[in-house]
Amino acid sequence: MDCEICHGTRWKSVEIDGVERLVRCDCWRSAVVDRLLDEAKIPKRYDHAELSTFKLKDGSSPPEAFRYASNFVAAFPVVDRGLLFYGPHGVGKTHLAVGILKEAIRSKGARGYFFETRDLLRLVRDTYNRSVDETEMSVLAPVLNADLLVLDDLGAEKSSEWVQETLGLVVNTRYNAKRATIFTSNLDDDLPNTDLRSFIYQLGARTRSRLKEMCHWVKIIGPDYRDVGIDATDREIADWEKNSPASPKNLPADARPKSMARARLKSRDSGTQYELNWSGGKAGSK
Numbered sequence: 001m002d003c004e005i006c007h008g009t010r011w012k013s014v015e016i017d018g019v020e021r022l023v024r025c026d027c028w029r030s031a032v033v034d035r036l037l038d039e040a041k042i043p044k045r046y047d048h049a050e051l052s053t054f055k056l057k058d059g060s061s062p063p064e065a066f067r068y069a070s071n072f073v074a075a076f077p078v079v080d081r082g083l084l085f086y087g088p089h090g091v092g093k094t095h096l097a098v099g100i101l102k103e104a105i106r107s108k109g110a111r112g113y114f115f116e117t118r119d120l121l122r123l124v125r126d127t128y129n130r131s132v133d134e135t136e137m138s139v140l141a142p143v144l145n146a147d148l149l150v151l152d153d154l155g156a157e158k159s160s161e162w163v164q165e166t167l168g169l170v171v172n173t174r175y176n177a178k179r180a181t182i183f184t185s186n187l188d189d190d191l192p193n194t195d196l197r198s199f200i201y202q203l204g205a206r207t208r209s210r211l212k213e214m215c216h217w218v219k220i221i222g223p224d225y226r227d228v229g230i231d232a233t234d235r236e237i238a239d240w241e242k243n244s245p246a247s248p249k250n251l252p253a254d255a256r257p258k259s260m261a262r263a264r265l266k267s268r269d270s271g272t273q274y275e276l277n278w279s280g281g282k283a284g285s286k
């Protein structure tokens, strides 16, 4: 349907200092935003994921992770660092990353791109197959060139020399081009180098240290929203902590997250520790 202001011309006249000028109509802007959102390839399941729908259990103080997200969007594209949200499954890392991406597209017209790390690696690997028309570079180009990239679930793919090299290429290229990237990961940085769940084991020391240079590391800890529901009450969270097999309280001792106290000490050099109303972490330190 034609726009009521411009009747489909996409231009409207405004008076600036007494002179009539033509400027882009608002409908043009919203058409551009719609196209950019479409091109960002955000999976359908994140349709609801917005910064405005990101809720945290602790409503009292402005949550650190959310503040990083808002500040990033406000400053974009003049940002010297991206963000790396890490922590256990289901605490809202991808929700936050997608919310940032959408907001940067809407408010700044960013050319953004969302990719799950595992899918990206699969697509690149597929190009080695002769029956596939695309080249490695045609798959990687939008990832390397996007104004803002969300690379979701870093480290979900079983590590290998090839995986490390391919991810290293993405990370390095974006670093050198000063393009902002938002990563999410279930990996941990408080584990020994030999642990499968550590950044250094999965990505290699070089890429990990590059990530330290190019991102603010924000650790998010909390109950799994997919278990407790996004609007869980304190009571429900307490029940989850007590009863869920996924609760750190119920994990075997060697799989439990480090105590909050030790993690906080660590966070002085490794990024930001943000506690998502997670009393289980404190209890685990006893």
Ligand SMILES: [Zn+2]
Residues within 6 Å of the ligand: 003, 004, 005, 006, 007, 008, 009, 010, 011, 025, 026, 027, 028
């Ligand atoms: Zn219009």
